[in-house]
Amino acid sequence: MYHDFLILGGAGLVGLQVCRHIVQTLQPRRIVVASLLPEEAEAACEQLRAEMGDACAFVPESGNLFVPTDLAATPRDQLLADREVRRRLLASLYDDFDAAYQENHLVQMIRRHRPEVVVDCVNTATGLAYRDVFQGAQRVRDWLDGDGYDDRGVxxxxxLLLSQSVPALIQHVRFVHQVTRECQTRVYVKVGTTGTGGMGLNIPYTHSEDKPSKVLLAKNEAAFGHTGLLFLLARTPHAPIVKEVKPAAMIGYRGVQVKVAADKHRNTRLFAAREVPLEGELHLAEPEDGYRPEGQLSVAIVDTGENGVFTRGEFAAITALGQMEFITPEEIARTVVSELRGANTGQDIVSALDASVLNPSYKAGLLRRAALTDLDRAEPDGDVPSVALGRLGPPELSKLLFEAHLIRHVYGSLEGALGEGVTPEVMSRALAAALDASGVARTAPSIGIPVLLPDGNRILRGPRVNVPEIRGHSTTVTWRDRAELESWIKRGWVDLRPSNMATWQARFRKMLASRARLRTTGSAAANIHTWSADSFEIGEVVAWIFNNELEGYRVK
Structure with a gap:
């Protein structure tokens, strides 16, 4: 079983219970308790040590998981108030993935502790949705006029760009994928949310005058967008086991107490009301010094953790039969730990999706051959060979298809390309000589796939080039060094240099060797690493490359 755990949001309502249940059930050696604020993580560890003794080591961690490590302790409003920091965060979110990955706080945390299991109890969807893109969009629109955009609104x-949930979620899950693979994390469990406490579009609880609340629906969109990305992560080679537990009710509660509470405006004071006439104009926000203070908002409340605090009236309403109702954090933690133990709770969302989606069918497999045969017969009627249009990404697919088409046009078979006297240099010259006859000289450059000629110093190109991609308004690029140029060639240019021909010949040898193993070993050798086609079908060749060189294959 597992011994080292990282609990993100470990000081929260659910996270703390997950820590307790792990200690009571799984006999861990170490639990890293991560929270946004250091004092929260320290307090949670102290509480767990007091309860559990020295049965397990509790290690506090803290910081914002969505920003670089050196900014992780800075409150978001302070980050957004600094122009240089905003620009840095924009670059981190929208520019180079690898650079952002290296400095991300979550990545650094997992690298530092290398846990076997990560349980993510952070209310990610809430954090993203409450950035409130709707209010942000209104502020941006206020700076628009007939002449353009006012510079004061930058x-x-x-x-607003930093408040978008989609780029943040995509980047976050990609970070999780890469760092858990790098650190060999075995299990990743997400405690998610429906965003509405299990209620529908008729939910009466709102953050504004809109009903349903746009902010609440944005939370739902982020929550299930996150689920979709976790579904993909679970189908990715070498990823950890991925599970999600998704409560569909309000979670509560931590305790009841009388305390000074804040309203939605973060106000904690009582004021003497003033009587004013209704005269057609109503000021929605006036200076507080114009009102006489009359004490604090000291009130009996129930603490529901990440959901905030509720008065008796609010709690009674939201948990009533037919409303959100509620589920306890202990029940959620028990489900999480049961899933970690390998029990089939039936409440893992990722498994439920796996069981619900429609997978490839036997009938479609039979029809595939008929479709390919019909395409083969129809191809001579077209003006160009049926190789690629570039619409099915990535550009590397089109590049490989055109290269395979050229090889088939010249040599006819895999064995022919490995024939006596067919050196990489000979093959390079032969393919270059066949550019016109094969149709590649016209087709590939026309759809944005340049052809790099054998000398490596000249290309055939059309009006557009797909790789590198156009970013922003500039349509001109310069390469910093040869390595960058080589990366473009590899990703999206037909490469006729002898070095690439040697690569193709090495592939063909592996493919033919795998075919021989299938003949002698039978079904035991039938897998994605085996070349089982009877002819030189260029799509089959490229699929073999995706399966065996690019790790671009399905695992379920």
Whole structure:
């Protein structure tokens, strides 16, 4: 079983219970308890040590998981108030993935502790949705006029770009994928949310005058967008086991107490009301110093953790039969730990999706051959060979298809390309000589796939080039060094240099060797690593490359 755990959101309502249940059930050696604030993580560890003794080591961690490590302790409003920091965060979110990965706080945390299991109890969807892109969009629109955009609104525009949930979620899950693979994390469990406490579009609880609340629906969108990305992560080679437990009710509660509470405006004071006439204009926000203070909002509340605090009236309403109702954090933690133990709770969302989606069918497999035969017969009627249009990405697919088409046009078979006297240099010259006759000279450059000629110094190109991609308004690029140029060639240019011909010949040898093993070993050798086609079908060749060189294959 597992011994080292990282609990993200470990000081929260659910996270703390997950820590307790792990200690009671799984006999861990170490639990890293991560929270946004260091004092929260320290307090949680102290509480767990007091309860559990020295049965397990509890290690506090803290910081914002969505920003670089050196910014992880800075509150978000302070980050957004600094122009240079905003620009840095924009670059981190929208520019180079690898650079952002290296400095991300979550990545650094997992690298530092290398846990076997990560349980993510952070209310990610809430954090993203409550950035409120709707209010942000309104602020940006306020700076628009007939002449364009007022420069004074640049900060609001940058904040709006930083508030988008989709880029943040995509980047976050990609970080999780890469760092858990790098650190050999075995299991990743997400405690998610429906965003509405299990209620539908008729949910009466709102963050504004809109009903349903747009912010609440944005939370739902982020929550299930996150689920979809976890579904993909679970189908990715070498990823950890991925599970998600998704409560569909309000989670509660931590305790009841009388305390000074804040309203939705973060106000904690009582004021003497003023009587004013209704005269057609109503000021929605006036200076507080115009009102006489009359004490604090000291009130009996129930603490529901990440969901906030509720008065008796609010709690009674939201948990009533037919409303959100509620589920306890202990029940959620028990489900999480049961899934970690390998028990089939029936409440893992990822497994439920796996069981619900429609997978490839036997009938479709039979029809595939008929479709390919019909395409083969129809191909001579077209003006160009049926190789690629570039619409099915990535550009590397089109590049490989055109290269395979050229080889088939010249040599006819895999064995022919490995024939006596067919050196990489000979093959390079032969393919270059066949560019016109094969149709590649016209087709590939026309759809944005340049052809690099054998000398490596000249290309055939059309009006557009797909790789590198156009970013922003500039349509001109310069390469910093040869390595960058080589990366473009590899990703999206037909490469006729002898070095690439040697690569193709090495592939063909592996493919033919795998075919021989299938003949002698039978079904035991039938897998994605085996070349089982009877002819030189260029799509089959490229699929073999995706399966065996690019790790681009399905695992379920």
């Amino acid at each position: 900060a609001d525009l940058e904040t």
